[in-house]
Amino acid sequence: MQKQVTIIGSGIVGAVTAYYLSQNPDLNVTIYDEGIGQATKNSAGIISPWLSKRRNQRWYQLAKAGAALYPEIVADTQMGYSVYQQAGTIVTRADPDDLQALYDLALKRRQAAPQMGTIEKLTAEEVQERIPLLTAPQPGVFVSGGARVDGDKFAHNLLKYAEKRNLVRHKGKVRLGDQGQLLTVNGQQSYDTLILAVGAWLKPLLLPMKIVADVRPQKGQLIEMQLPETWADDVPVLMPEGERDFIPFTRSKLVVGATHENDQGYDLQVSSLVEDDLFASGLKLDANLTKDQITQVKVGTRAYTRDFAPFFGPIPDNPHILVASGLGSSGLTTGPMIGKLLADYVQTGAHDWDQYQRPIETYLAPAD
Ligand SMILES: Cc1cc2nc3c(=O)[nH]c(=O)nc-3n(C[C@H](O)[C@H](O)[C@H](O)COP(=O)(O)OP(=O)(O)OC[C@H]3O[C@@H](n4cnc5c(N)ncnc54)[C@H](O)[C@@H]3O)c2cc1C
Known part of the structure; x- marks a missing residue:
């Protein structure tokens, strides 16, 4: 039965x-x-838990295991690069000591997480070479196993x-x-x-x-943009210090986000103030962005516990x-x-x- x-x-x-x-x-x-x-x-799509500042070891084990499952599932179901790709992630730090500390942390974490792949400390110029869209790059740590997924x-x-x-x-x-x-x-x-x-x-x-x-519900908004430039499929995701994340997908799609709004309940209205704020965040990284390149503002509700x-x-x-x-x-x-x-x-x-x-x-x- x-x-x-x-x-x-x-x-x-x-x-x-x-x-x-x-x-x-x-x-x-x-x-x-x-x-x-x-x-x-309505998510941004970053899969890169290894350099998180979170101290919760249980969460880290779960996140590490989840990130490791993607390549298996994607291969089994034959999904293409527009869905998931390990293009790598770059986390930036302006302060050289902070950058070194992040690099050391990455090397340490890789011992128990080989799926992190190659780890490199990059100068601002090297970061720009990897992500040519950037007009104001900062130095960062590159993790080749980081990925982006279209959820x-x-x-x-x-x-x-x-x-x-x-x-x-x-x-x-x-x-x-x-x-x-x-x-x-x-x-x-x-x-x-x-x-x-x-x-x-x-x-x-x-x-x-x-x-x-x-x-409890948390509102999250992000902007999706269609740019005139084309770029290689393996341009990494950027997780800049103090700014919104910058995620270049295939086919000239760029995502900038996201917000974490704790006081909006289950509201799904697009806020033009938030849209402006997200765009301003993107502009700090790529000064050539224009507002008419925004194709949509996405809104989703995350779930949070105490x-x-x-x-x-x-x-x-x-x-x-x-x-x-x-x-x-x-x-x-x-x-x-x-x-x-x-x-x-x-x-x-x-x-x-x-x-x-x-x-x-x-x-x-x-x-x-
Ligand atoms: C803007 C934004 C950016 C994000 N970026 C990232 C990121 O870069 N990396 C990352 O790891 N995570 C990211 N997240 C978080 C991630 O998207 C969520 O944590 C995850 O998708 C939650 O998945 P879920 O299956 O638990 O819930 P959901 O994806 O919310 O799915 C729950 C589903 O249940 C349905 N449902 C609810 N109640 C009922 C009912 N009574 N009857 C029928 N259906 C019902 C809902 O309609 C919904 O479709 C982001 C989230 C947001 C909003």
């Missing part, structure tokens, strides 16, 4: 989970997605891949009953395992079950309902590993995840 696994949310977590589950012919997998505000669709296309491709196997997709918002019943526009649906990969929307979804999730760490797994006292949320601003990086671990759990029941997260009760509490 085939098992029914139902996933709510088709962002990076839902899509990667579906991808791994699609390799098991004994499962029927269904995804529901409302399709509004998705962080994955929207990546998730879309995984879902298409899974649809050819055992996945059925539905558009629409779902609700839960007080016992975890799955309520859709077509009535109540049964499941053997339910996976709530709903990002910033976990708290409202779980409330009928009298569970309070420690998740300690900025993601959480995932079965909810307390209910092994049939899994959650994943709180991926914050690095969810494209941690998301693949979370999706893989959830898919492993569905198939084996294994969840020895202490190295990746604090106990799930840290983030899920009974409502009063």
Whole structure:
């Protein structure tokens, strides 16, 4: 008898989970997605966790493992450079001591993360050679294993891949009953395992079950530009000190972003003030940018927890309902590993995840 696994949310977590589950012919997998505000669709796309200042070791293990999964998944599903490429990342530092400290950190971290690849300390001129668009380059550290991903296309491709196997997709918002019943526009649906990969929307979804999730929404905006110049496919991503990130994609597409707005709730309105601010940030790096090159402003909602760490797994006292949320601003990086671990759990029941997260009760509490 085939098992029914139902996933709510088709962002990076839902899509990667579906991808791994699609390799098991004994499962029927269904995804529901409302399709509004998705962080994955509106993300910048930097995969480069190794030089982060974050001290959370569990997050780092998860992010490192997630970054390492991309090449495997991309090769298996044959995605091209417009979706994902390890073009490298450059993190800049104006102060020579800070630059040296960053370089030393990179060398140290590479010992346990060979996927970082080649590490080089670059002068400002060398940075400009790698990213010819820059008119005001600074010295930086280059990590060849860093990558850029188009989150929207990546998730879309995984879902298409899974649809050819055992996945059925539905558009629409779902609700839960007080016992975890799955309520859709077509009535109540049964499941053997339910996976709530709903990002910033976990708290409202779980409330009928009298569970309070420690998740709050954060608005993020970025600008996408189409430039007249062409550049090689392997131009690295720039993570400048104190400025917005600068991500040259293929086909002359440049992304500048992103904002972290904690006081806007689930708002998805484009703010022209923010657009101006993002453009000004881009202009400091490339003085030739013009405003009419902006093709769109993207807005997404990230999920944050109190300690900025993601959480995932079965909810307390209910092994049939899994959650994943709180991926914050690095969810494209941690998301693949979370999706893989959830898919492993569905198939084996294994969840020895202490190295990746604090106990799930840290983030899920009974409502009063
Ligand atoms: C502007 C911006 C830039 C970013 N840049 C980066 C970056 O460079 N690198 C990086 O690693 N990360 C980045 N991130 C973070 C990353 O995008 C997110 O952490 C990650 O995509 C979250 O994935 P998710 O699957 O948890 O949630 P989401 O992608 O938000 O997906 C959740 C889905 O669930 C659906 N849903 C919710 N409730 C329901 C319901 N009741 N019924 C049906 N469907 C429902 C939603 O509509 C949504 O489609 C960025 C995010 C933003 C917003």
